[in-house]
């Protein structure tokens with residue numbers, strides 16, 4: 001039998017082993033190399049390393065660190081990306097992916113339905129530095145076609161939007177963007193790295209908040225930018241190492257442990273999400289049950305093509321508006337009220353008054369964020385217990 005390299009391994013094997021570096025002690029669990037600097041054997045070695053650091057040579061933790069490098073290689077392997085740069089949070093990754101490649105006068109096209117902080121970067125920060133940004137309805141391909149121009153440098157989108165779970169047809173948008181030479185940057189949190197095939201489907205750059213499913217246990221903030229070796233090393237790395245968004249080695253270690261169980265956790269969460277969505281669909285107290293895994297979802301066919309499953313988040317709209325939504329949240333006993341997602345614990349959020357409260361009522365209406373809308377992130381609890389909890393809380397409405 002010919003020897004296999006890590007590139008031939010299946011997902012679960014890669015998630016446990018890829019990128020592993022062992023010290024002279026041969027430890028089984030990845031070591032946390034909690035150091036800011038590295039000692040050189042000679043002045044000449046220091047000089048040579050500053051000139052060009054080899055793949056396993058480190059200079060300063062803001063530039064790179066062995067534990068962080070293990071995380072970068074493992075998540076890049078999972079996504080099928082050539083390389084990656086880890087950051088202190090998901091937002092640092094989103095900002096680095098854009099700010100590292102854009103300059104004044106550039107044009108960007110972005111889907112309008114975005115995580116609030118992503119919208120802030122595109123609408124408030126980049127424009128202040130002379131970048132022009134056009135927003136489109138991400139599911140309307142004609143709007144993408146009309147918005148891209150010869151000077152469009154990047155298109156930005158969340159593959160599945162937050163919180164209304166629209167699924168954007170990635171190959172179609174990538175084709176439109178590539179026709180004008182634009183870089184396709186995908187914030188892929190809601191698709192999860194387990195179900196994502198973003199690079200295969202046309203994304204040039206994939207960004208994750210590792211705070212979500214990758215940690216999956218509510219402990220740390222982290223992020224990563226994934227792309228070609230050229231983009232990561234020549235564009236993102238110089239920007240990131242000099243502006244200081246580095247991930248802590250301790251965080252990288254927590255996330256490495258998260259990656260080991262990621263596939264198992266996300267598949268279990270997605271299966272439970274489908275069960276819960278089916279159990280709630282048709283309930284008269286809910287005016288909408290939005291889940292891409294349901295046949296009733298407008299983008300179900302796109303989701304089936306590009307996601308394998310419907311994801312781990314469900315959006316529900318209470319027929320009784322905000323009063324009903326608040327009563328529903330307050331009556332839940334297992335599902336907790338918070339704003340993370342992808343966690344082992346099921347979490348419910350009322351976007352209009354929390355994550356999207358910064359937007360005007362008109363902006364919220366345009367995005368489908370009605371007063372009765374709640375976002376439910378499915379955790380690792382027993383599906384029957386969750387359904388009982390949700391039904392009981394609906395009774396209280």
Ligand SMILES: *Cc1c(COP(=O)(O)O)cnc(C)c1O
Pocket residue numbers: 089090091092094115117118158162187189190209210211212221222223
């Ligand atoms: C949470 C989230 C982010 C930001 O990640 P942080 O780790 O909180 O900085 C960005 N995009 C999406 C889609 C998210 O859900």
